[in-house]
């Protein structure tokens with residue numbers, strides 16, 4: 001249930017309502033919109049049977065939430081969330097590109113990738129330090145050493161950093177290096193990890209699993225948000241279907257569907273969807289045209305020699321061409337993307 005406060009309600013009234021809910025042991029989440037404040041109430045609503053909340057000063061109405069996810073849904077927050085990652089706004093007018101190699105492989109590789117993607121207009125550098133690989137014998141990432149190289153790339157270029165975290169230990173190590181975390185498709189329902197991410201309060205790019213429904217995905221996002229971390233950006237990266245021509249099938253309908261259900265920004269990862277570099281540009285452009293708030297794209301200085309996901313990574317020059325097209329599409333849609341940074 002949510003408690004919708006009157007547009008003119010003041011902080012004392014919000015505090016009074018919160019105090020009553022707290023005294024009953026209910027969870028409280030507050031969403032301050034441009035117009036009004038909404039208080040999300042989590043817990044057994046039977047506890048409220050004898051409490052005339054609607055008569056309290058400043059309260060406009062009580063609205064039940066039908067969906068099992070509460071904080072990710074639009075009843076809790078009707079307007080789109082704009083998430084601030086180190087000064088870059090995600091979910092607003094601007095289209096944000098995150099780009100870089102699948103994995104940090106060496107100091108030289110990540111520095112070269114960082115300079116290249118920055119030059120074309122990316123604002124956030126990606127690079128995996130903890131790689132969740134299908135085979136335990138495949139390259140697993142440079143871990144802490146990789147985080148240090150990422151930080152060096154940030155210091156040289158001014159790009160913000162995103163990296164995937166796969167465990168509590170990785171969260172602890174990466175927290176002081178990067179500006180946002182990525183939860184990979186394989187961990188979409190690793191609820192303990194999601195709670196830890198929630199407690200970290202860091203912005204998170206939250207990938208959809210290859211066989212997760214949108215409803216399951218939004219419920220999983222709820223685990224992060226219920227810890228008080230509302231800085232969640234949803235990222236579609238392709239789902240598993242009968243089709244084998246691409247690595248996964250990009251579910252482009254995720255964009256309008258999620259936007260109708262949730263206030264959270266939506267990203268697309270065309271690289272893991274396509275699995276082949278020659279399809280990445282088309283999927284990227286379709287995603288922006290469909291209303292995505294940004295893209296996370298794998299770019300490697302020398303894709304053929306990549307230690308992971310070699311087939312799908314763009315060369316810096318292909319990424320540059322794509323950025324030119326994205327700036328044109330953004331303009332048509334009344335959104336902003338600055339080619340060339």
Ligand code: PEP
Nearest residue numbers: 102184185186207237272
């Ligand atoms: C990645 O971003 O490199 C990755 C492993 O992606 P996903 O979790 O979508 O497979």
Ligand code: MN
Nearest residue numbers: 102298308309
């Ligand atoms: Mn990858």
